[in-house]
Amino acid sequence: MEIKLELTKNPKEKPASENLAFGNFFSDHMFIMDYEEGKGWHDARIIPYGSISYEPAIMVFHYGQAIFEGLKAYKKDSEVVLFRPDENFKRLNNSCDALCIPRIDESFAVEALKKLIDIDRDWVPDAPGTSLYIRPFIIATEPHIGVHPSNKYHFIIITGPVGAYYKEGLNPVKIFVESHYVRAVKGGLGEAKASANYAASLKAQQMAAKNGYTQVLWLDGIERKYVEEVGTMNVFFVIGDEVVTPALNGSILPGITRKSCLELLRSWGLNVSERRISIQEIYDAAENGQLKEAFGTGTAAVISPIGELCWNDKKLTLSGGKIGELSQKLYDNITGIQYGILPDQFNWIVKV
Numbered sequence: 001m002e003i004k005l006e007l008t009k010n011p012k013e014k015p016a017s018e019n020l021a022f023g024n025f026f027s028d029h030m031f032i033m034d035y036e037e038g039k040g041w042h043d044a045r046i047i048p049y050g051s052i053s054y055e056p057a058i059m060v061f062h063y064g065q066a067i068f069e070g071l072k073a074y075k076k077d078s079e080v081v082l083f084r085p086d087e088n089f090k091r092l093n094n095s096c097d098a099l100c101i102p103r104i105d106e107s108f109a110v111e112a113l114k115k116l117i118d119i120d121r122d123w124v125p126d127a128p129g130t131s132l133y134i135r136p137f138i139i140a141t142e143p144h145i146g147v148h149p150s151n152k153y154h155f156i157i158i159t160g161p162v163g164a165y166y167k168e169g170l171n172p173v174k175i176f177v178e179s180h181y182v183r184a185v186k187g188g189l190g191e192a193k194a195s196a197n198y199a200a201s202l203k204a205q206q207m208a209a210k211n212g213y214t215q216v217l218w219l220d221g222i223e224r225k226y227v228e229e230v231g232t233m234n235v236f237f238v239i240g241d242e243v244v245t246p247a248l249n250g251s252i253l254p255g256i257t258r259k260s261c262l263e264l265l266r267s268w269g270l271n272v273s274e275r276r277i278s279i280q281e282i283y284d285a286a287e288n289g290q291l292k293e294a295f296g297t298g299t300a301a302v303i304s305p306i307g308e309l310c311w312n313d314k315k316l317t318l319s320g321g322k323i324g325e326l327s328q329k330l331y332d333n334i335t336g337i338q339y340g341i342l343p344d345q346f347n348w349i350v351k352v
């Protein structure tokens with residue numbers, strides 16, 4: 001499919017890298033493509049970033065048929081690269097299936113993204129720890145009030161320069177283990193990157209933040225016993241010589257950073273398991289001196305060491321509140337590959 005181009009006549013001023021934080025600035029252009037039943041996906045275009053007007057009746061406003069992705073572009077010595085974009089569009093299609101949204105052509109999406117990033121290449125920051133965050137999303141745009149899958153959609157990609165997601169950067173974060181609210185249950189939308197999952201997380205997140213915690217660790221929705229994931233990350237624990245992360249069970253987001261960490265850890269010959277792990281097991285391991293460290297993994301968060309857990313008022317300090325050895329090694333390796341400092345031994349990098 002041809003991608004029509006309409007370039008901005010008013011390029012914006014770019015923010016200074018020290019002011020970036022996360023999610024506040026948007027590049028000059030965006031990609032957009034329409035879907036209509038009978039016509040399929042059509043009218044792909046790159047246009048200036050800006051407001052879009054919709055009728056108040058469009059279905060996403062009422063029934064939440066919305067999914068998204070998150071990935072990043074990195075710059076080193078004026079070369080711009082993407083990290084495993086094919087994985088993001090594969091997962092977007094899985095989310096499409098979960099929410100009755102028509103699938104997109106994954107290789108077309110990668111090409112469209114490369115074109116968008118190429119046009120806004122100057123928006124990719126190059127200061128250490130910065131990148132261009134990329135947010136592809138699909139929303140239901142049929143103006144209709146009955147509950148059924150929409151017959152119209154927009155697939156949009158916006159981008160913007162970012163620094164660290166957490167104000168802590170690579171410093172350990174404090175995590176509240178949530179025993180009351182749940183994020184998702186098996187058979188629901190947990191493994192899709194549905195906007196609804198993030199709406200469902202807000203209440204607990206707000207309460208945790210009020211008590212000084214950066215994120216919530218979700219337990220399973222049935223027994224509130226087994227660890228699932230942290231707000232915007234998957235989670236790993238080092239217990240004795242085992243590196244363990246909860247197995248993908250239908251209610252956990254299959255993170256691309258999670259998958260990449262598993263591949264790296266296995267390539268280092270470590271004893272890695274994807275299995276069910278209870279919060280009690282983690283507390284027991286801490287008591288026996290077996291819990292070495294814990295960390296979260298995610299596109300926005302990269303690798304985020306966990307310095308403290310609080311479960312039913314029981315507080316646990318991990319790695320003496322410092323960055324664990326494995327967290328640091330994974331961070332150095334993942335970012336080393338992303339920024340072109342280390343060889344791309346797994347072929348994860350796609351040049352723009």
Ligand code: COI
Binds near residue numbers: 298300
């Ligand atoms: C990401 O890590 O890219 C995410 O999508 C998490 C987020 C909601 C910021």
